[in-house]
């Protein structure tokens with residue numbers, strides 16, 4: 001799995017990898033530049049726009065110079081704007097500076113009075129992970145000016161001004177696309193930074209994941225290649241019992257929709273048998289909208305042991321706390337807690353003691369705030385999530401862009417799938433159904449979290465290809481099967 005290193009580990013990684021592979025730091029930089037240029041041309045092939053590369057004094061600037069050369073080599077008109085005499089720049093900056101082709105315009109700007117074309121393409125290679133203070137002087141002036149410009153704007157590794165692991169102070173480059181090398185820098189996952197980053201692409205520079213793991217094993221970025229080994233395999237003789245018998249509890253007092261969405265999502269995730277325990281008002285909507293699920297009257301429920309997995313919360317409403325306590329006490333396997341069940345938990349902290357170990361909690365930001373109190377920012381929120389998961393031995397799925405799964409051992413996994421169109425009513429109920437389905441199929445709680453979160457996001461992406469901002473939770477459900485087909489999971 002892809003580790004997310006901190007900014008100050010990058011130089012160490014760089015050094016160790018260069019030594020182990022017996023390559024030069026320039027060669028590694030060249031790989032980064034080639035990787036950037038590949039992504040660049042996917043978007044701007046045949047563009048007639050002028051290209052302006054802004055370079056800083058360090059290796060981010062070095063990347064920028066290599067990128068300028070590689071783009072110019074393909075016949076594009078490129079200008080490089082630098083602010084530093086090369087004597088003051090990094091070694092690989094200087095090598096790449098000397099390699100610039102003759103036809104590349106180089107402008108040394110001491111005071112940044114440069115006239116910029118509104119319709120050009122700006123590549124920001126001022127600062128990368130080596131930034132150690134807020135932008136100031138000529139760099140601040142340049143970034144402010146670039147931010148006013150209506151050009152295409154792309155950041156190399158990280159938008160200049162953003163620190164790799166902390167919240168920005170002052171100004172930073174506003175990119176529409178950020179191409180980050182090898183792994184996403186931690187701060188690129190903060191919602192506070194969304195406006196600076198635009199679309200995020202991670203470009204490999206060829207360092208194997210195992211090598212990165214030597215440096216960081218606590219933060220990971222989930223990717224498609226991580227999925228196949230984590231999914232359960234079913235054989236030709238598998239029967240519906242193997243695919244799990246699950247119980248979903250919620251849909252009380254006129255809130256049937258939420259639990260029906262969970263039930264349909266569970267079935268589309270491959271659940272063998274889905275039971276829904278809701279109140280009477282849910283029977284007709286359930287049978288009308290999900291004929292494959294079975295309605296269960298709680299009064300007639302004999303034993304919880306009949307079920308392989310349990311998901312509680314969607315549309316549960318304000319039930320009596322003793323009811324939830326009773327359920328938790330009678331089901332001793334990891335279960336999924338969402339929505340109103342989480343609200344009950346926040347109001348009745350004594351319930352924590354009854355939660356089976358390794359249970360999965362899926363709060364969105366507001367629910368998480370109710371459980372753990374207000375956080376100043378995402379960094380603090382993520383730390384709270386980490387402690388909550390390890391103190392209570394649960395998996396905490398903090399939903400949002402780059403959903404973060406915090407495991408009881410303190411590890412955090414950030415999702416790479418999903419998009420803004422998934423911010424729609426019922427999207428979370430879908431995830432609950434998927435998680436419960438996977439637990440029921442015998443996935444470990446960790447594998448269930450990673451696979452359900454990843455496929456949920458992927459289903460959102462599939463749905464939004466045809467539905468765009470009109471995507472609704474049902475579209476996400478109907479797209480779940482496609483995600484299994486796309487990843488070769490049968």
Ligand SMILES: NC(=O)C1=CN([C@@H]2O[C@H](COP(=O)(O)OP(=O)(O)OC[C@H]3O[C@@H](n4cnc5c(N)ncnc54)[C@H](O)[C@@H]3O)[C@@H](O)[C@H]2O)[C@@H](O)CC1
Nearest residue numbers: 010014029032058059060127128129130131132133134157
């Ligand atoms: N694995 C790696 O380590 C690789 C790193 N590469 C690139 O190298 C970058 C990191 O390079 P560096 O460590 O040289 O760091 P940067 O290029 O980010 O900048 C560091 C330089 O800027 C100065 N500086 C920092 N903050 C400043 C501020 N606010 N105002 C003015 N000057 C400031 C520093 O004193 C230093 O001279 C990465 O972001 C990436 O773009 C790539 O070449 C690929 C390989």
Ligand SMILES: [K+]
Nearest residue numbers: 124127158160
């Ligand atoms: K940059």
